[in-house]
Every structure is written in structure tokens, then in C-alpha cells.
Amino acid sequence: MxxxxxxxxxxxxxxxxxxxxxxxxxxxxxxxxxxxxxxxxxxxxxxxxxxxxxxxxxxxxxxxxxxxxxxxxxxxxxxxxxxxxxxxxxxxxxxxxxxxxxxxxxxxxxxxxxxxxxxxxxxxxxxxxxxxxxxxxxxxxxxxxxxxSLADMEASEKKVQHWKALGCKNFGYKNQVSVENLCDQIAFQRKQVRHYKEVxxxxxxxxxxxxxxxxxxxxxxxxxxxxxxxxxxxxxxxxxxxxxxxxxxxxxxLYQNNCCLTNRVSKSGPISKTNKSGPIQFAPVEDEIARNNRVWMMAPPSTVGGSGLSFRYASVIMFAERCLHSPGTIGESDREALYEMLPERLKEKVRKKMRGQWLKGEEWEKGGDGRSPAEGWREAVEEIMKWLMPVARDTTRWQAERSMEKQRHDSKPTTLLLQTLHYSDLDKAEAAIVEVLVGLSFIFKYQKRRRQ
Structure with missing residues (x-):
């Protein structure tokens, strides 16, 4: 006692x-x-x-x-x-x-x-x-x-038992064997669940x-x-x-302790820096992903991410790569869809660049050295895409890692924002995209003319 x-x-x-x-x-x-x-x-x-x-x-x-x-x-x-x-x-x-x-x-x-x-x-x-x-x-x-898997199997079992209880005419010997196999699978799956719960x-x-x-x-x-x-x-x-x-x-x-964050001037790169223009405000689709990421929220309006365009521009760049390397898979409707993805400001930049390059192209054809203008454009576009494409890929990778976080079972290091378009200078990024899109347009133009 x-x-x-x-x-x-x-x-x-x-x-x-x-x-x-x-x-x-x-x-x-x-x-x-x-x-x-x-x-x-x-x-x-x-x-x-x-x-x-x-x-x-x-x-x-x-x-x-x-x-x-x-x-x-x-x-x-x-x-x-x-x-x-x-x-x-x-x-x-x-x-x-x-x-x-x-x-x-x-x-x-x-x-x-x-x-x-x-x-x-x-x-x-x-x-x-x-x-x-x-x-x-x-x-x-x-x-x-x-x-x-167990939940799916048990749901299937309930359906089969329901059909059997209703006396379905088509429920014959083969179906009976299938039900027995399903029961065996469920029993095994329950053992698996018990095992994984233990370990x-x-x-x-x-x-x-x-x-x-x-x-x-x-x-x-x-x-x-x-x-x-x-x-x-x-x-x-x-x-x-x-x-x-x-x-x-x-x-x-972060910005207060480093002067380079507010006065970033780069003298390198193939595209000359244009004058800064006002920020573009879009309703960013990535709000849910970046809600708890303070570094994400700190990107100023002069950056691609600060204008809410990171993922959109990454998609445009990756689509442009397909146009460059797999043109046979891209139809006219696809190119129109690509153009519609662009903000109005970028569309205007593309149109302006196209008008200027169109005249140069005609002069080139008249007094050229026999080399197709398409070859020059292809070389220029490929050179830009060598350094632009990795940043676009990392942008989509960053998004995928965060949006699928609860489904991930691996513990590999994740992509950093500095590798993405998020903190990219907006004018420089847009200038690069314009060069690529105009170049692709002229490549298609001359290739189409050659086939005719």
C-alpha cells in the first residue's frame, strides 16, 4: 500500500x-x-x-x-x-x-x-x-x-467497400482480388507509418x-x-x-553603415548608365514569400526588387534565352505574350531602341561587308546573356526555395538575394533587357527575310 x-x-x-x-x-x-x-x-x-x-x-x-x-x-x-x-x-x-x-x-x-x-x-x-x-x-x-499514401489508400478502400455494399453488378472475382491486395498494401503502409513515427x-x-x-x-x-x-x-x-x-x-x-549602399556607381559593364528615373510601382506577387524577409523589404525604389519587378524580369530573361537558343519552339503568339509581360515604360524603351537600330540596320545592309546583321546581333545578345542569365536563374531559384520551403526535405544552402535581380540597378537591368529584346527582334527579322 x-x-x-x-x-x-x-x-x-x-x-x-x-x-x-x-x-x-x-x-x-x-x-x-x-x-x-x-x-x-x-x-x-x-x-x-x-x-x-x-x-x-x-x-x-x-x-x-x-x-x-x-x-x-x-x-x-x-x-x-x-x-x-x-x-x-x-x-x-x-x-x-x-x-x-x-x-x-x-x-x-x-x-x-x-x-x-x-x-x-x-x-x-x-x-x-x-x-x-x-x-x-x-x-x-x-x-x-x-x-x-496511407490516407489515399484508405480513401480508395472506403470507395470500394461502398460499391461492394451497394451490390455493384460489376464487382466480380477480379475486383475481389484487387480489394484483398489493397488491404495488404494498407496493412503494410500502416506498419511503415508506425516505424517512421518511432524514428x-x-x-x-x-x-x-x-x-x-x-x-x-x-x-x-x-x-x-x-x-x-x-x-x-x-x-x-x-x-x-x-x-x-x-x-x-x-x-x-544596413544602408547607414555602408556608403556604397547609397552611392553605388559602377564603371564596368557593356551598357552605359542612363539617368535615373522615378520608381515603378506594381503589385508584387512575391509578398507572401518575402513577408518575413527584412532584407528583401529594404531594396530601394531604384532597384528591380524595390520596383516589384524581380520575378517578372527574371521570367522575361529566361523566355528570351529560349528565343535565342530554341527559336523553333517559340511562335508569334509567344513573342506577343512576352511583349505584354513588359511594363509600359520598358515597352517604350524597346520601341525607341528599335527605331534607332532599324535605320542602322538598313545602312548596314547597303554598305555591309557581306556579313549578315543577324550574326552581329546574335554575338551581342549572347555576350549579354552570359552574365544576365545566371542572375535571372538565381532569382527564380530564390523564389522556388522559399515558396516550396515546407515541401523541401533537403538541407542544402539556399540562394542569397545578392545573387538575384532584387538588388540590381533598375536602369542597368532594363537597359540590358532592352538590348536583348531588340537584338532578338532583329535576329528574327533577318532570319525570316533569308527564308523568303
């Missing part, structure tokens, strides 16, 4: 597990692993030696490393903030009081009140934690797929899961500080002791 009473008063109930919250948790965990992978030595070398020096990024966005690295730093910090907010929300369900208060701990971390020097990125124990997270994310993704985040406790992610949040933040501090000058300073934490870059101060 005494034993039973002791057991009643002192036995702890089993710790709560994530269960249905496993899928949102897996998304947060995948984001953290992706962030971790984006900060490896190989990825940082790629960023510093290749990405920020690529021709399209240098010409359209900036040739100032401090600007581009500030963008990279700020975007990665923004992504970490979003992940940390999700971890904090999950931490409120933990039994550990310290995990309940993770939002305050994270604020202290960013305020430089926590020593991060002892957090070693890439250590054996950290890599072990990251590997464990990857396995949990993968298993949770498989659980999701298995549960969807995935579904069966993990809140405390264990949050504790694992909190450690990686600290590691990532410390890594961002150590990686970007040597390259970025003018980080905000205050009266606090910031010796242990460098990268306290606030998004709103």
Missing part, C-alpha cells in the same frame, strides 16, 4: 512528444541545418571568391564587397531570427524552465551578453548533432509521405528537440560573427562590451 502511494505521488508522467507538430519542427530544423551548411569553409570561399565577383552581380548589383557581404550577413541573420522564433515558440511547451525562456536567451546572445568564443563550428560533437538533425528531418519527411520527430520529446536546436542556433550565430567580421567594417557599436560578439548587424542599419 505504501509502495503504491509512493508511486502515485512521485511517479513522473511520460514526457510529451511532438506528434503532429513534428512537421513544422522538421521545417525549422531543416532551415537550421541549411544555415549551418551555408557557413562551411567551402561555401564561404565560394561566396567570397566566386559569387560576389560574378559579372552579373558586380555589374548589376554592386562592385563593392562590403555591400554584398553586408547583404549576405543580414540575410543569413534574418533567416536565423525566423528559425530562432520558431524554436522559442516550441520551447514554451518544454518542461525545462530554461528552454521556456529561450526568446530572452536569444536576445541576450544578439546583445553580446553571452560569450560565443568557445562554440566551435565544425567540431566532432557539433557535426554529430547536425547529422542527427538531418536524419530526423529525413525520417519526418518520409513519415509525411507515408501518411499521405522521426513525431516520437521526440519537446525538451530533447528544442535543446538540440538551441545548441545549433548558438553555433550558427557564433559562426556568422566570426565569418563576416573580417570583411565588414562599420558594424554598430554601443557602450556594451562586444568583444565576444561581432556581427550585431541590424537590418535597418
Amino acid at each position: 505504501m509502495v503504491e502511494r509512493y508511486y502515485f505521488f512521485h511517479h513522473k508522467p511520460p514526457a510529451a512528444t511532438l506528434e503532429i507538430l513534428a512537421f513544422d519542427t522538421a521545417n525549422t530544423m531543416r532551415r537550421l541545418v541549411s544555415l549551418y551548411n551555408s557557413l562551411t569553409d567551402a561555401e564561404i570561399l565560394k561566396l567570397c571568391n566566386h559569387t560576389i565577383n560574378s559579372k552579373g552581380v558586380v555589374y548589376l548589383n554592386s562592385e563593392q564587397e562590403c555591400f554584398l557581404l553586408n547583404l549576405a550577413c543580414a540575410e543569413r541573420l534574418g533567416e536565423l531570427d525566423i528559425a530562432a522564433a520558431s524554436v522559442s515558440q516550441l520551447g514554451r511547451k518544454c518542461s525545462d524552465a530554461g528552454l521556456n525562456q529561450f526568446d530572452f536567451v536569444y536576445a541576450d546572445l544578439k546583445a553580446g551578453m553571452i560569450n560565443t568564443r568557445k562554440l566551435q563550428f565544425g567540431s566532432r560533437s557539433v557535426l554529430k548533432s547536425v547529422e542527427k538533425m538531418e536524419k530526423l528531418v529525413s525520417a519526418t519527411g518520409k513519415l509525411h509521405d507515408a501518411m499521405v 522521426s520527430l513525431w516520437n521526440q520529446t519537446f525538451d530533447r528537440t528544442v535543446r538540440l536546436m538551441v545548441r545549433i542556433v548558438f553555433i550558427i550565430y557564433a559562426r556568422i560573427c566570426s565569418v563576416f567580421e573580417p570583411y565588414i567594417s562599420g558594424l554598430p557599436k554601443n557602450d556594451q562590451n562586444l568583444d565576444d560578439c561581432y556581427c550585431l548587424l541590424e537590418h535597418r542599419e
Whole structure:
């Protein structure tokens, strides 16, 4: 009797597990692993030696490393903030009081009140934690797929049983065998679901899961500080002791701390810079994707993204590539649709450029050296597309990675905004697009004339 009473008063109930919250948790965990992978030595070398020096990024966005690295730093910090907010929300369900208060701990971390020097990125124990997270994310993704398949099978079974109950005349021996096979498949699928629940985040406790992610949040933040501090000058300073934490870059101060952000002048590039004109305002379709991305919202009106044209211009450029390399797949209606995608301002630029080049083309034909004008236009367009196309591809890739985020099971590093058209100078980007479209128009013109 005494034993039973002791057991009643002192036995702890089993710790709560994530269960249905496993899928949102897996998304947060995948984001953290992706962030971790984006900060490896190989990825940082790629960023510093290749990405920020690529021709399209240098010409359209900036040739100032401090600007581009500030963008990279700020975007990665923004992504970490979003992940940390999700971890904090999950931490409120933990039994550990310290995990309940993770939002305050994270604020202290960013305020430089926590020593991060002892957090070693890439250590054996950290890599072990990251590997464990990857396995949990993968298993949770498989659980999701298995549960969807099971739901489809059970729905099919209900339909068949309904037909059978109605005494359907066509329900013969073959259908009976199919029903038995379906039942076997459902039984097997239920075993699969039970297995994946055991090995995935579904069966993990809140405390264990949050504790694992909190450690990686600290590691990532410390890594961002150590990686970007040597390259970025003018980080905000205050009266606090910031010796242990460098990268306290606030998004709103991104422009204030770097003169190159407001006075970006590039002397390189094949197209001369025209006078700045007023911003174009469109209802951007990407609002849902970029709602929580502060770096996205900071693009000024003089940029493609600040005018709400990033994805539209990326689509135009990629369509132009098809016209250049696969003209047989493009009909007259497709070219008209492409033209209608353009804002009115860009249409006017194309028409103006066409009128001027038309006269030059006629003079070329009269006194030319026998070389088709189409060849010259093709060379010019191909040269521009070499550096314009990668930026357009990265723009669509950035969008796809964010719009399909909850469906992603991989933890590869994501594309950065500095690689896209978002921070591209609007006039330069439009001038390049005009050159390409006018060039394609003349290529089609001369090729059509040659066939006649």
C-alpha cells in the first residue's frame, strides 16, 4: 500500500512528444541545418571568391564587397531570427524552465551578453548533432509521405467497400482480388507509418528537440560573427562590451553603415548608365514569400526588387534565352505574350531602341561587308546573356526555395538575394533587357527575310 502511494505521488508522467507538430519542427530544423551548411569553409570561399565577383552581380548589383557581404550577413541573420522564433515558440511547451525562456536567451546572445568564443563550428560533437538533425528531418519527411499514401489508400478502400455494399453488378472475382491486395498494401503502409513515427520527430520529446536546436542556433550565430567580421567594417557599436560578439548587424542599419549602399556607381559593364528615373510601382506577387524577409523589404525604389519587378524580369530573361537558343519552339503568339509581360515604360524603351537600330540596320545592309546583321546581333545578345542569365536563374531559384520551403526535405544552402535581380540597378537591368529584346527582334527579322 505504501509502495503504491509512493508511486502515485512521485511517479513522473511520460514526457510529451511532438506528434503532429513534428512537421513544422522538421521545417525549422531543416532551415537550421541549411544555415549551418551555408557557413562551411567551402561555401564561404565560394561566396567570397566566386559569387560576389560574378559579372552579373558586380555589374548589376554592386562592385563593392562590403555591400554584398553586408547583404549576405543580414540575410543569413534574418533567416536565423525566423528559425530562432520558431524554436522559442516550441520551447514554451518544454518542461525545462530554461528552454521556456529561450526568446530572452536569444536576445541576450544578439546583445553580446553571452560569450560565443568557445562554440566551435565544425567540431566532432557539433557535426554529430547536425547529422542527427538531418536524419530526423529525413525520417519526418518520409513519415509525411507515408501518411499521405496511407490516407489515399484508405480513401480508395472506403470507395470500394461502398460499391461492394451497394451490390455493384460489376464487382466480380477480379475486383475481389484487387480489394484483398489493397488491404495488404494498407496493412503494410500502416506498419511503415508506425516505424517512421518511432524514428522521426513525431516520437521526440519537446525538451530533447528544442535543446538540440538551441545548441545549433548558438553555433550558427557564433559562426556568422566570426565569418563576416573580417570583411565588414562599420558594424554598430554601443557602450556594451562586444568583444565576444561581432556581427550585431541590424537590418535597418544596413544602408547607414555602408556608403556604397547609397552611392553605388559602377564603371564596368557593356551598357552605359542612363539617368535615373522615378520608381515603378506594381503589385508584387512575391509578398507572401518575402513577408518575413527584412532584407528583401529594404531594396530601394531604384532597384528591380524595390520596383516589384524581380520575378517578372527574371521570367522575361529566361523566355528570351529560349528565343535565342530554341527559336523553333517559340511562335508569334509567344513573342506577343512576352511583349505584354513588359511594363509600359520598358515597352517604350524597346520601341525607341528599335527605331534607332532599324535605320542602322538598313545602312548596314547597303554598305555591309557581306556579313549578315543577324550574326552581329546574335554575338551581342549572347555576350549579354552570359552574365544576365545566371542572375535571372538565381532569382527564380530564390523564389522556388522559399515558396516550396515546407515541401523541401533537403538541407542544402539556399540562394542569397545578392545573387538575384532584387538588388540590381533598375536602369542597368532594363537597359540590358532592352538590348536583348531588340537584338532578338532583329535576329528574327533577318532570319525570316533569308527564308523568303
